[in-house]
Structures are given as structure tokens and as C-alpha cells.
Amino acid sequence: MSYTDTPLIEVRGLSKSYRRQPVLTDLDLTLPSGIHALLGPNGAGKTTLVNILSTLIPFDRGEVRVLGLDVRRDRKRLQGMISLTGQYAAVDGALSGMENMLMMGQLFGLSRRDAKRRADVLLDRFDLTAAAGKRVSTYSGGMRRKVDIAASLIASPRLIFLDEPTTGLDTRSRQALWDEINALAASGTSIFLTTQYLEEADVLAERILVLDAGRIVADGTAAQLKERVGGSTIQLHDDAGHIVETLPTHGSADDLARQLARIAERRPDVSVTVRKPTMDEVFLELTGQAPADTATKEVAR
Ligand SMILES: Nc1ncnc2c1ncn2[C@@H]1O[C@H](COP(=O)(O)OP(=O)(O)OP(=O)(O)O)[C@@H](O)[C@H]1O
Ligand SMILES: [Mg+2]
Missing domain, CATH: 3.40.50.300 (P-loop containing nucleotide triphosphate hydrolases)
Incomplete structure (x- = not known):
């Protein structure tokens, strides 16, 4: 070696x-x-x-x-x-x-x-x-x-x-x-x-x-x-910004195009965001605990 x-x-x-x-x-x-x-x-x-x-x-x-x-x-x-x-x-x-x-x-x-x-x-x-x-x-x-x-x-x-x-x-x-x-x-x-x-x-x-x-x-x-925790999601929001539906996507342009076309047809009233999981969510998923810095922020709120 x-x-x-x-x-x-x-x-x-x-x-x-x-x-x-x-x-x-x-x-x-x-x-x-x-x-x-x-x-x-x-x-x-x-x-x-x-x-x-x-x-x-x-x-x-x-x-x-x-x-x-x-x-x-x-x-x-x-x-x-x-x-x-x-x-x-x-x-x-x-x-x-x-x-x-x-x-x-x-x-x-x-x-x-x-x-x-x-x-x-x-x-x-x-x-x-x-x-x-x-x-x-x-x-x-x-x-x-x-x-x-x-x-x-x-x-x-x-x-x-x-x-x-x-x-x-x-x-x-x-x-x-x-x-x-x-x-x-x-x-x-x-x-x-x-x-x-x-x-x-x-x-x-x-x-x-x-x-x-x-x-x-x-x-x-x-x-x-x-990626391990779950790929990206497509979120549908109403006028007030509330999430009305969350759909999984693996994030490829193909998959997004197909899903967005379907949403445009079925729910023309909603706005759409695509989001990846945050590292905080990853940590929570992997250890069952929120990371220390998030926990502190929660307490401070
Ligand atoms: N000298 C020691 N004698 C007995 N137990 C110990 C000793 N050092 C660490 N431990 C125990 O080993 C475990 C791991 O401790 P360690 O200090 O490695 O954790 P850590 O991940 O560094 O934690 P932190 O984020 O609080 O620094 C804990 O349960 C701790 O109580
Ligand atoms: Mg330590």
C-alpha cells in the first residue's frame, strides 16, 4: 500500500x-x-x-x-x-x-x-x-x-x-x-x-x-x-401559505415536469414549492433527537 x-x-x-x-x-x-x-x-x-x-x-x-x-x-x-x-x-x-x-x-x-x-x-x-x-x-x-x-x-x-x-x-x-x-x-x-x-x-x-x-x-x-431520510417533496400551498398537500419526488426534471403538469390541471388554485429535507430533520430522523442548537431555539421561543 x-x-x-x-x-x-x-x-x-x-x-x-x-x-x-x-x-x-x-x-x-x-x-x-x-x-x-x-x-x-x-x-x-x-x-x-x-x-x-x-x-x-x-x-x-x-x-x-x-x-x-x-x-x-x-x-x-x-x-x-x-x-x-x-x-x-x-x-x-x-x-x-x-x-x-x-x-x-x-x-x-x-x-x-x-x-x-x-x-x-x-x-x-x-x-x-x-x-x-x-x-x-x-x-x-x-x-x-x-x-x-x-x-x-x-x-x-x-x-x-x-x-x-x-x-x-x-x-x-x-x-x-x-x-x-x-x-x-x-x-x-x-x-x-x-x-x-x-x-x-x-x-x-x-x-x-x-x-x-x-x-x-x-x-x-x-x-x-x-437522501437517506427521504428525497425532496413537492408542497402545495393555499393563499394563506398553509400546506394543503405534500407529494414525494426524487427531484429529476422529468418527474417534476410530470407531477407539476398534473397539479396544474387538478389544483390550479395552489402555489408550489419543492423542498429538500433540512439537516435538522435528518438528525431527528437518524437519532430520534432534535440537535442541541434547535432544542435551545425551541426553548427560547
Ligand atoms: N471518565 C468517564 N467515566 C465514566 N463515564 C464516562 C466517562 N467519560 C464519559 N463517560 C460516559 O460515556 C458516555 C459518552 O460520553 P462522551 O463524553 O464521549 O459523550 P459526547 O458525545 O462527547 O457528549 P457531549 O456532547 O456532551 O460532549 C456518557 O454516557 C458519559 O457519561
Ligand atoms: Mg463531548
Whole structure:
């Protein structure tokens, strides 16, 4: 197998329990290089999987290879090739934002000059330039999170794990992170991120994995997941905008033309829209739960 054919991540029969409680059950997964999003409700096992892939925690059964290396046997070597930013900010409060960045740069073997140059760019991208010289212990929660994320992007290892990187970030910083992730991916770094935001998975990832109760319940592109849940529908609306009828369609021009001709004849009084399922609907269908961000919006209403 040539170097480039080696899967980014290869998992066979992975199981992990905490005491007697199974968290991951007989998981299989093969991913090529690129950006991958792991989506799942609270407690699905996302952090557990990321921590296993990044060599942080042990597991009970199965085989796990990352960048072609066995996470148990080649742990030390692998650790030099990946970076992980955990779900909770892990920055040193006694150091300034800049010092945290430089420390991370040093850890990845960047020269001080390169680290400084990259840190300046990233601190600016995340609106932290003014605060860069202040101790992180004086930062807000969101600012700490941003330094943590920015620091994780300072070098370009082969693979970066980000566990819910945008939770708690404002819209601007979320966009900045998306841009940085895309730039890193374009330069050859792979990204494996977890998220509860369907929109994020949709925007960033070539491939989306949906984890629910320790099992992968769906795996594909956003379009494929939408397809699985059911194709597009034709909706007929009355004058007041109420839906009077919903018809399934596989969306081809042929099928649409045929159905629209029939509707025009039978119901000239209605207006028509064609819609694809939203990612929220996909998530609900696959896991039986609304995603966290939708649930919050519902409560707020
Ligand atoms: N150290 C631990 N000891 C015991 N149980 C644990 C431990 N860590 C995680 N669990 C359990 O494993 C399950 C999966 O947890 P995990 O943190 O992987 O979920 P998650 O998908 O990351 O959730 P969230 O979206 O809330 O971050 C949960 O039921 C959790 O209670
Ligand atoms: Mg988690």
C-alpha cells in the first residue's frame, strides 16, 4: 500500500465501556484524508472516540490505526504527528495569550520567529490582538476558548482533532475558525472535528458521521444523509401559505415536469414549492433527537 493510500483513520470492532456501561459498541470506520465531522447528541460518545483516536485514553476491544500507526503500539510517534484541542479550554492562565501560542508553537517544533508570525495572524483572526499581552486568567470564557483553538492551529501537523471547537464562540470567531480549517485542509492537514451544529458539519465536512448511543448510525456527505431520510417533496400551498398537500419526488426534471403538469390541471388554485429535507430533520430522523442548537431555539421561543 502506498503512503497516500493509507487511510487517515482506520477503526475495526472498537468497543469501550466505562465500568459496565458501554459507550462505544463494535465501531468500524475508515476515513481518507480531508475534513470529517462527527455529529451526535450529548453523551453519544464523541469525546470518548476523539480521545481514543488521539491516544489519550485506553479502550477494551478492537483495532485503531491513525495515519497508519497503531494508537497503542506507536503511541509516542503518533503524538508527534497529531494535535488535539479538547472540549474544555486547556490554556495556561498564568501566561498571556501570546505566550500560550508561542508555547504551543515550540511544542510543535516551530522556530520562535515562525511561531510569532503565525501567532500574530491567528490572534488577529480571533480578535485577540488587544488582549494578546494580558494573562489568560483575566480573559472571558469565550476568549480563553479562542486562544485554545488558535493555539491548536499554530502548526500544521498531519491531523488536527477539534472537540466541539465552535461551542461558545461568537459568529465572527466561528467564521474565522471555519476559514482557518479550510486553509489548513487546503495545505494538506486533515481535520477531525466533533460538533452539535448540523450547519457546521454541512458547511465544512466532506463526510459526516452521525454517532448515537455509541454506534455510527449514518455516514456520508450531507447530500447523501438528506437522501437517506427521504428525497425532496413537492408542497402545495393555499393563499394563506398553509400546506394543503405534500407529494414525494426524487427531484429529476422529468418527474417534476410530470407531477407539476398534473397539479396544474387538478389544483390550479395552489402555489408550489419543492423542498429538500433540512439537516435538522435528518438528525431527528437518524437519532430520534432534535440537535442541541434547535432544542435551545425551541426553548427560547
Ligand atoms: N471518565 C468517564 N467515566 C465514566 N463515564 C464516562 C466517562 N467519560 C464519559 N463517560 C460516559 O460515556 C458516555 C459518552 O460520553 P462522551 O463524553 O464521549 O459523550 P459526547 O458525545 O462527547 O457528549 P457531549 O456532547 O456532551 O460532549 C456518557 O454516557 C458519559 O457519561
Ligand atoms: Mg463531548
